[in-house]
Amino acid sequence: MTAPIGIGVRGRLLLAQTLVLVTGGITTWAVASLVGPPLFREHLHRAGVAHDSSEQFHAEQAYHHATALSIAVAITVAALTAFVVTAYLSRRLQHSIAEISAAATSVAEGNYDIRVASPQLGEEFDELATAFNRMAARLQSVESTRRQLFGDLAHEIRTPVAVLEAYLEAVEDGVKTLDPQTVAMLREQTGRLVRFSADAAALAQAEEGHAAITPGWLDAEELLSAVSTGVADRYAAKNVALTTQVAAPGRLWGDRQRLAQVLGNLLDNALRHTPAGGHVTLAAARAGSQLVFTVADDGEGIDAWHLPHIFERFYRADSARDRQRGGSGIGLAIAKALTEAHGGHINVASNGPGQGTTFTVTVPIQPPVAARGTDQREAAPTSS
Numbered sequence: 190m191t192a193p194i195g196i197g198v199r200g201r202l203l204l205a206q207t208l209v210l211v212t213g214g215i216t217t218w219a220v221a222s223l224v225g226p227p228l229f230r231e232h233l234h235r236a237g238v239a240h241d242s243s244e245q246f247h248a249e250q251a252y253h254h255a256t257a258l259s260i261a262v263a264i265t266v267a268a269l270t271a272f273v274v275t276a277y278l279s280r281r282l283q284h285s286i287a288e289i290s291a292a293a294t295s296v297a298e299g300n301y302d303i304r305v306a307s308p309q310l311g312e313e314f315d316e317l318a319t320a321f322n323r324m325a326a327r328l329q330s331v332e333s334t335r336r337q338l339f340g341d342l343a344h345e346i347r348t349p350v351a352v353l354e355a356y357l358e359a360v361e362d363g364v365k366t367l368d369p370q371t372v373a374m375l376r377e378q379t380g381r382l383v384r385f386s387a388d389a390a391a392l393a394q395a396e397e398g399h400a401a402i403t404p405g406w407l408d409a410e411e412l413l414s415a416v417s418t419g420v421a422d423r424y425a426a427k428n429v430a431l432t433t434q435v436a437a438p439g440r441l442w443g444d445r446q447r448l449a450q451v452l453g454n455l456l457d458n459a460l461r462h463t464p465a466g467g468h469v470t471l472a473a474a475r476a477g478s479q480l481v482f483t484v485a486d487d488g489e490g491i492d493a494w495h496l497p498h499i500f501e502r503f504y505r506a507d508s509a510r511d512r513q514r515g516g517s518g519i520g521l522a523i524a525k526a527l528t529e530a531h532g533g534h535i536n537v538a539s540n541g542p543g544q545g546t547t548f549t550v551t552v553p554i555q556p557p558v559a560a561r562g563t564d565q566r567e568a569a570p571t572s573s
Contacts, residue, residue, distance in 0.1 A: 202279050206271040214264045221256045281310060289321060301329035346385070349378040389519065402530045404556065407445045409438035409473050409480060416452045417471055420460070428465040431456075436474035442556040447527045451535075454520040455484040455548045462546065463488030479533070480554050485547040491539040499537050500525040528552065 226249060233248055234240065285308035295303045304322045308314045356375055359365040417433045424431045441448075452471065459469045469486045491499065502522045528535045533552030539545065 202275040203272070206268075206275050210264060210268055210271060213267070214260060217260050217263075221260065225252065225256060278310075281308065284308075285310060285314060285318075289318070292321065292325070296325055296328060299332070301325055301332050346382065349381045349385075352378045402444045402447060402527075404442055404444050404531075406440050406442060407448075409441045410435045412441075412445060412448060413452070413471055413473055413482075416449050416456065419449075419453060420456045423457075424460060424469070427460060427463075429460055429463050430468045432468065432470045434470060434472040436472070438473045438475055438480050439554075441480050441552070441554055443531050443552060444527075448531070448552070451524045451527050451550060452482060452484065454524045455550070458520055458548075459484055459486040459488065459546070462486065475554070476551070478554055479551050482550040482552075483547060484550075485545065487545040489546075490542045490544040491537070491546055492542060493539075496537055496539065500535065524548075524550070532557065 233244075285305075288305050288308075292303045292305050303325060305318050307318045353375060356365065356371060356378075360367060360371065365371050413433050413435060417431055421431065456469065456471065463469055463486045467486060467488050469484065469488075472483045472485070474481050474483075500521050502519050525535050528550050531552045533550065535551075536549045538547045538549070
């Protein structure tokens with residue numbers, strides 16, 4: 190069934206103008222016919238014109254003709270003016286709407302780089318154009334991120350899969366045997382895939398925001414001790430010293446597991462970029478109503494132009510070396526997402542290559558206002 194064709198913008202404007210003109214003409218004619226003659230006749234009598242005289246008759250006829258002519262001329266001029274104005278405005282409106290419609294169609298087809306010009310038809314239309322351009326820019330950014338993400342995912346998975354395929358073919362062809370060295374290599378590559386899968390899942394969960402956070406009161410000193418203990422063996426194996434410094438941080442409202450994951454990712458990153466014989470410091474200190482964790486190393490350092498991109502997914506200052514060392518490229522993105530889910534922020538600073546790197550994680554000590562009442566009720570029984 191074919192849908193009925195609706196009236197366009199120009200037709201609606203013309204119809205509206207016609208209704209206004211017809212209403213105005215009828216009102217003017219009614220006032221001129223009902224109110225005008227008695228007033229005109231009264232003034233004739235005051236001027237000395239006799240009642241029912243020929244002078245009064247001709248004067249009233251002249252009044253009626255002049256009134257009808259005036260109303261006809263006024264309505265005609267108003268109609269022409271309304272038509273011209275309506276045609277001009279409707280043309281501009283149709284042009285602007287057609288431009289936005291065509292742009293929306295292009296966006297729907299995947300052309301996110303299109304933008305529309307401001308129609309200069311008032312604040313509302315300018316805001317519409319601005320909102321559309323902002324939406325298109327956002328979609329373009331999302332699409333760019335999506336393409337980069339899939340490209341990075343494919344690139345990250347390709348290397349271990351290619352190694353596995355090469356080794357399995359070599360075993361099938363009899364070039365290699367499943368000796369301990371070959372098995373160790375296969376396990377290493379499958380381990381990289383497992384770690385990458387876990388990191389990707391962790392990033393997706395972390396970027397969900399507060400849904401990934403289960404906060405509660407925790408001891409910051411105990412948290413640092415547990416995190417440093419968890420990485421101690423890897424640091425010792427590489428001969429990198431790890432020092433923990435605690436400046437009376439006390440208790441902290443947060444998700445212990447997620448904060449441990451943040452600090453663990455930062456310590457793993459520091460270990461990858463610190464050569465044997467180097468030193469890494471894990472510290473915590475109060476700063477007003479916030480707790481500041483720092484992970485500082487004296488390793489490779491970072492060029493200044495890399496710093497703004499460090500927390501982007503799959504970004505590496507040196508892609509080749511980091512892939513050889515097995516980093517997934519999303520550990521810092523996970524740390525950023527989890528830190529922001531706690532209502533905090535994370536920063537990085539480096540004086541350049543060879544000057545080391547310092548990561549700073551700042552999170553609020555107290556829970557949000559909405560959670561304080563619940564926390565106080567939960568803590569009440571322990572105080573008795």
